[in-house]
Amino acid sequence: MAALMLSRVVKSGFEFLQTSFRTTSLAQRCTTGNVEQVRGYYVNWRMLRDVKRRQMAFEYANDRLRMNAIRKNTILPKELQEIADKEIAAFPRDSCPVRIRNRCVMTSRPRGVKRRWRLSRIVFRHLADHNQMSGIQRAMW
């Protein structure tokens, strides 16, 4: 009983901490069990901004879908559609999914990123040469 309560409290506590500080959960523990908080960080501020844009796009996704359904319509009256246009423009700018850039996960490189692995070409090549990528082999034909 107490253990359940405890686990729930722990879960909620950690979530609270994480959402407020937007850190990666890299809290490390030494062998004695004392929590040494290593400050987790994204590779650079640009990556952090991209993360914020993704989260915001997720929040506003439904609203945007519905507003666009009203706007891109031949049935509803045009006055209503104009009002909907203005409303969707009033949404925060980071809420639109177009601003998301698929950056490399390791280096935050914005270009040369293969979508399947979310890695830039340089990191991909590095890992593949060191045999860290499952199923990837140097091409030869």
Next chain:
Amino acid sequence: MYRRIILLATRNRSGISRIAEHSINITDQQETKRISVSTCPNRQRMLYNKGVCTPNKRPFSTSTAISKENEESSAPKTGVTEAKVKEKEPKKSGKENLLDLLSAMKIDVTTKKKFQALKSQKSKEQPRVHPESMESATSMFQKATTEQQAQKESLSPELVAAASAVASSMPLKKSQTESELLQQLRKHESDTEVHKKGETNNIGNIIADMKVGKHPNARSPNRPANQIRFDDDGRGYTHDRGVVNEFDAVRRRKSLFTGKRLNIFPSTTDTTETEPKEVSVPSLWDIELAGHIAAVIKHLPRNGFEEMIQWTKDGKLWQYPINNEAGLEEESDVPFHEHVFLDSHLEDFPKQGPVRHFMELVINGLSKNPYLTVKQKMEHIEWFREYFQQKEEVLKESEAY
């Protein structure tokens, strides 16, 4: 033909229940499409069949039962119409075929009785191909289970009532259509149950006919257990004996809990559970203490496997074998008609006008969407309701509300 004209002409929305209306709509679509097929001669029929698009794939398949029944009825009919249309030229455009159809309709009215006699004859000759009797792999396994189980599976009374309403609105052979509909519904239910159980019954069905071969205890030694054993070389031990033999008696038990109770430990007394204490919002100190305790208790992963186990428990790693419906276990309990028939949620909207039209399109799209939960669909509709209520004035100015 004559009966089809009646159906097309008298679509009485209010009289029939919603489900019946839907199925009638489906059959009308199917029937109108098939009219174009039946009047053209043989060579053209092939092309028309390919050109006709398949009807919209609804999640419930009762329409197929009805449509197949109608298809068979139209098959003997083509003989009748072809005989009349013999003098027409083979190659025609669609429009000309339609005109032929219209002209042919008049002819058919007089031969209605003849056609019905023909049809009843043909139906007696050929055994009807029921969709249920067509054996597929899954249906064979399910038959093995359903025969064992009780015949009447639990269908909700609403579904049964709806099926009987639909059957009564069909013109011919009401009892048969009703039984076919109910069979389809039951099959659908059993399908979902099998899927829910994760198809654990299938293997049981496969090996149901196999005989269980109880292999005799191969490890029993040739000599009885209480005889002294001699080791041949004087090494002090015999080679054959393994620890296995000593646990033989234990292993012969089929389960853990057979055998006499030893009454060593007292049986658990029922402790009345104290009511959960109401804890107000835990302070940060409590959270920190809880985190500390959890960190002490938790063991660090010793290898990659344990790390992956931990990640799977956290939810960071998918569960293998991949389950497409990983987060959606509760959703499988929701019956299909709540996904598909969303008309009842449209009561707060105006009956006429562009708003209604728009919402009907929305509901049409939502009913075809298999990826959303019912709750999400309801949220969409709620949002639209609120939005249109807010924008009432604008809509009234443009006379749309």
